[in-house]
Amino acid sequence: xxxxxxxxxxxxxxxxxxxxxxxxxxxxxxxxxxxxxxxxxxxxxxxxxxxxxxxxxxxxxxxxxxxxxxxxxxxxxxxxxxxxxxxxxxxxxxxxxxxxxxxxxxxxxxxxxxxxxxxxxxxxxxxxxxxxxxxxxxxxxxxxxxxxxxxxxxxxxxxxxxxxxxxxxxxxxxxxxxxxxxxxxxxxxxxxxxxxxxxxxxxxxxxxxxxxxxxxxxxxxxxxxxxxxxxxxxxxxxxxxxxxxxxxxxxxxxxxxxxxxxxxxxxxxxxxxxxxxxxxxxxxxxxxxxxxxxxxxxxxxxxxxxxxxxxxxxxxxxxxxxxxxxxxxxxxx
Amino acid sequence: xxxxxxxxxxxxxxxxxxxxxxxxxxxxxxxxxxxxxxxxxxxxxxxxxxxxxxxxxxxxxxxxxxxxxxxxxxxxxxxxxxxxxxxxxxxxxxxxxxxxxxxxxxxxxxxxxxxxxxxxxxxxxxxxxxxxxxxxxxxxxxxxxxxxxxxxxxxxxxxxxxxxxxxxxxxxxxxxxxxxxxxxxxxxxxxxxxxxxxxxxxxxxxxxxxxxxxxxxxxxxxxxxxxxxxxxxxxxxxxxxxxxxxxxxxxxxxxxxxxxxxxxxxxxxxxxxxxxxxxxxxxxxxxxxxxxxxxxx
Numbered sequence: 094x095x096x097x098x099x100x101x102x103x104x105x106x107x108x109x110x111x112x113x114x115x116x117x118x119x120x121x122x123x124x125x126x127x128x129x130x131x132x133x134x135x136x137x138x139x140x141x142x143x144x145x146x147x148x149x150x151x152x153x154x155x156x157x158x159x160x161x162x163x164x165x166x167x168x169x170x171x172x173x174x175x176x177x178x179x180x181x182x183x184x185x186x187x188x189x190x191x192x193x194x195x196x197x198x199x200x201x202x203x204x205x206x207x208x209x210x211x212x213x214x215x216x217x218x219x220x221x222x223x224x225x226x227x228x229x230x231x232x233x234x235x236x237x238x239x240x241x242x243x244x245x246x247x248x249x250x251x252x253x254x255x256x257x258x259x260x261x262x263x264x265x266x267x268x269x270x271x272x273x274x275x276x277x278x279x280x281x282x283x284x285x286x287x288x289x290x291x292x293x294x295x296x297x298x299x300x301x302x303x304x305x306x307x308x309x310x311x312x313x314x315x316x317x318x319x320x321x322x323x324x325x326x327x328x329x330x331x332x333x334x335x336x337x338x339x340x341x342x343x344x345x346x347x348x349x350x351x352x353x354x355x356x357x358x359x360x361x362x363x364x365x366x367x368x369x370x371x372x373x374x375x376x377x378x379x380x381x382x383x384x385x386x387x388x389x390x391x392x393x394x395x396x397x398x399x400x401x402x403x404x405x406x407x408x409x410x411x412x413x414x415x416x417x418x419x420x421x422x423x424x425x426x
Numbered sequence: 427x428x429x430x431x432x433x434x435x436x437x438x439x440x441x442x443x444x445x446x447x448x449x450x451x452x453x454x455x456x457x458x459x460x461x462x463x464x465x466x467x468x469x470x471x472x473x474x475x476x477x478x479x480x481x482x483x484x485x486x487x488x489x490x491x492x493x494x495x496x497x498x499x500x501x502x503x504x505x506x507x508x509x510x511x512x513x514x515x516x517x518x519x520x521x522x523x524x525x526x527x528x529x530x531x532x533x534x535x536x537x538x539x540x541x542x543x544x545x546x547x548x549x550x551x552x553x554x555x556x557x558x559x560x561x562x563x564x565x566x567x568x569x570x571x572x573x574x575x576x577x578x579x580x581x582x583x584x585x586x587x588x589x590x591x592x593x594x595x596x597x598x599x600x601x602x603x604x605x606x607x608x609x610x611x612x613x614x615x616x617x618x619x620x621x622x623x624x625x626x627x628x629x630x631x632x633x634x635x636x637x638x639x640x641x642x643x644x645x646x647x648x649x650x651x652x653x654x655x656x657x658x659x660x661x662x663x664x665x666x667x668x669x670x671x672x673x674x675x676x677x678x679x680x681x682x683x684x685x686x687x688x689x690x691x692x693x694x695x696x697x698x699x700x701x702x703x704x705x706x707x708x709x710x711x712x713x714x715x716x717x718x719x720x721x722x723x
Contacts, residue, residue, distance in 0.1 A: 110621075126624070127547030134538040137594045142560055145571035152570070160574055210463055213456045220457075226709070227464045230471070233705040233712060235653045237671045238694045241678065242474045245687045250486050258486040262473060265490055297467065305713060329452065358564055361655050364675065387566050388656060391573050402567040409564060 149399045158396030175400035184378065185401070188386045194288060195382075196356030199295040204349055206296065207303035212337060214304070215311040225308070232301035240365015243294045247277040247366075278367065280374040287373060287380055295362055299355070303348045310344035311337070346420030353412050357405065360384035383408075471698075478502070478692035485688050501692035511677040511693060516670040519585075523669060524651030527589040528644050535598045535643065540628055542599065543606035544614055554603075557596045569657065576661060587661045588669065592650075598643050605636040642711045645704060649712075652701065670697055 128135075152158045156174035163169075179185050214224060231239070245261075252258030264274035276282040277290050318340065322332045338345070359382050363371055372379035383405045390398035477485060478501050479494045506513055541547075542554050572591050581587040609632060617627045633640065651669065658669040663676075674697050678690045704712070 124547050127541045127545040127550060130537045130541035130545065131553075133534045134594045134599070137534070137590070138557070138560075140575065141572055141591045141594075142568060144575070145568040146560075146563065148571040148574075149567050206463070210460065213460050216456060217453070217460070220460075224460055224464055227468055229709070229713065230705065231467060233649070233701050233709075235671055235674075235697060235701060237653075237655055237675050238697045239470060239474075241674075241690060241694050242470045245477060245691060246470065246473055248687075250687070252486070256488070259488055259490065262490055297470070300467065354564075358566070364655070369675070384566050387570070388660070391570050391660060392577075395570055395574070398570045399567075402564070402570060406564055406567055410562070413562075 149402060152395050153399035153403050155396055158399075159393065160395055169396075175396040176404070179397055179400045179404065182397075184381065185386060187379070188381045188383050191288075191380055192357055192359060192382045195291055195295060195359055196353060198288070198292045199299060200349060200352040200356055202292070203296040203299040203303055204345065204352060207300050207307055207348070208338075208341075208345070210300070211304050211307035211311055212333065214308055228304050229301045231298055232305075234298075236298060236362050237365040239298070240294060240362055243290070243297075244278065244366045247290050249274075249276065249279050251279065278373050280376075282373045284379065287367075290366060291363060291380065294366055295356075295359065298362060299352060303352070306344050306348050307341060310341045314340045342420065346416065349420075350413055350416045353416060354409055357409050357412070358384050360388070474691050474695055474698070477688055478695045480688050482686055482688055501688045502696070504689050505693045505696060508677065508689070508693075511673060512665065513673075513693070513696065515665070516668060516673040519667060520651055520670040523585055523588045524648045526585070527593060527651060528647040530589070531593045531595065531598070531647055532640065532643065534593055535595065535602055536628065536633065536640075538594075538599045539602035539606050540624070540632065542603045544611070558600065561596050569660070573660060581661075583662050583664045583667055585662075585667060588651075588658055588667065591657075595647075598647075601643070602636060602639055605639045606632055609635055638711065638714065641708075642714050645708055645711050649701065649704065 153175050154171055154173065155169035156172050158169050158175070210228060214221060214228070217224075247263050248261050249257040249264070250259040250261075260268070260274040261277070263277065268274055275286055277286045314337075318336050319332065322336060327335075363380050363382065363385070367373065367380055370377040371381045371385055378385075383401065387398050387401050387405070390401065476492070476494055479497050479499070480491070481498050481500075484491060484495060505511065542550065576582065576587045576591065581590075613631060614627060617631065622630075653671055654669060655671045655675065658667075659672045659675075662668065663672065668676075674693060678693070
């Protein structure tokens with residue numbers, strides 16, 4: 094009796110499945126299945142990625158656009174006025190200058206240092222693991238939090254006397270080496286000193302990723318090239334210039350390109366060190382960047398913000414293309 | 427004949443001795459360079475910790491102490507009592523946003539990656555190509571419109587606004603799709619013949635096989651919530667929903683520029699602590715994710 098009911102049940106399910114699959118075939122379910130699996134992702138992408146792309150272009154081409162005005166029923170002229178306004182605005186030139194300066198300084202310095210460290214790490218056995226761990230440590234940090242630590246290291250604590258109570262640990266080291274202390278980032282500090290502070294911090298922050306990539310590249314290089322060089326008695330400098338760098342060129346190109354992209358989007362590291370004033374006390378926004386400019390226009394001047402964002406995108410795009418072009422010519426394989 | 431041999435041997439020995447000296451000198455220079463750089467890299471962490479244990483008076487000494495005279499935990503107590511910071515609340519908010527967004531994001535990523543890796547449908551490759559192309563656009567470009575969108579949805583100052591806009595990551599979909607593609611298709615077909623449903627196959631075969639990648643994504647996503655600053659600052663800057671990085675920055679923004687640095691360093695150390703723990707125990711997974719992405723957090 095029990096057996097019979099199991100058999101009926103099984104048969105029922107078998108029939109049911111067959112019917113279901115026939116139905117699925119009829120409506121071409123297989124064709125739709127992919128889209129069903131993708132539907133949550135697609136809905137979110139349509140709202141938060143595709144619409145912004147169109148809307149940014151739209152807003153940037155409506156002169157003087159703001160959401161407030163649009164809600165109130167204002168009509169905007171079509172034109173490139175927003176782009177003109179962004180470029181004419183003196184604050185924007187400061188942002189552009191800071192962004193370009195920091196990128197041009199930090200990308201070569203950090204790439205060169207990372208390359209040197211990676212090559213050295215690759216050539217040693219003792220302490221290799223421990224040193225690798227230390228060099229990777231800055232990666233897993235909060236750029237705002239550690240920016241505050243760098244600020245503490247460079248900042249002076251002003252007391253009542255002519256000389257500050259504490260000149261900060263970096264100045265202490267400078268004085269120990271026989272130099273004068275420098276006002277790195279307190280009120281009245283000079284622009285170049287601020288830039289040095291930011292360069293040190295950004296390079297420190299950028300090293301671990303670059304070392305990781307370059308070391309990975311070095312470890313996959315065929316040892317035969319080095320053995321051949323050893324047989325020929327090639328000097329170390331020549332081995333570095335003629336073997337290591339060419340073989341590593343794809344990885345170097347990769348870290349340079351990502352470095353440039355990151356550099357043009359510099360923002361939170363400056364907020365970390367200098368605070369939201371983006372500059373020393375009394376000289377706010379002297380270290381403002383492109384992204385900082387865009388962020389402050391959000392919710393107020395959307396037309397200008399969109400134009401600035403498109404300019405940023407264009408710069409990043411062009412720089413990436415140039416980088417790719419150069420690295421294609423220079424890359425070994 | 428034998429004399430020549432001896433002479434040759436002597437020459438050889440001289441050469442190798444010289445080479446050995448050069449080699450040792452090079453090794454010494456390498457180690458000096460590496461240890462100096464390691465010292466520079468690690469110093470900010472050291473300075474953060476010992477500064478957080480100093481009294482303000484000791485911190486203000488003109489000749490700094492490299493180790494506190496006596497270890498003073500009062501700064502940490504002060505951080506927890508700080509009314510501007512509300513560290514416990516910030517911590518819970520961040521944990522909540524991190525966990526929810528990680529779980530939802532994993533579900534969406536797995537389903538999408540499965541569709542792109544295993545299912546055949548019209549427009550698949552075009553759609554995938556389009557998604558990859560959007561990765562080139564800087565996120566700031568989206569933020570302007572997304573700010574308007576979430577405002578129109580009435581999501582300002584909610585947890586939703588911190589979670590939903592970032593659930594889909596094209597990079598994670600790409601990463602997982604590559605992983606899924608490595609799993610032989612025969613397994614899928616065999617499962618089909620046995621009458622296994624797609625979801626069961628996904629759960630029983632594909633997810634276990636790509637677990638390391640899923641762990642990498644989880645860690646990076648959690649770290650993302652912990653470190654995010656700009657978006658939370660824009661859309662949820664109220665006490666009930668503020669995330670930890672934003673809270674840390676706002677609590678210690680002081681116009682005079684003379685903040686109590688030891689207390690500030692104690693707060694920074696507490697915010698950094700979970701990241702250190704992740705680093706110590708899960709470094710392998712982070713490095714794996716990082717070396718393929720080039721994104722931070």
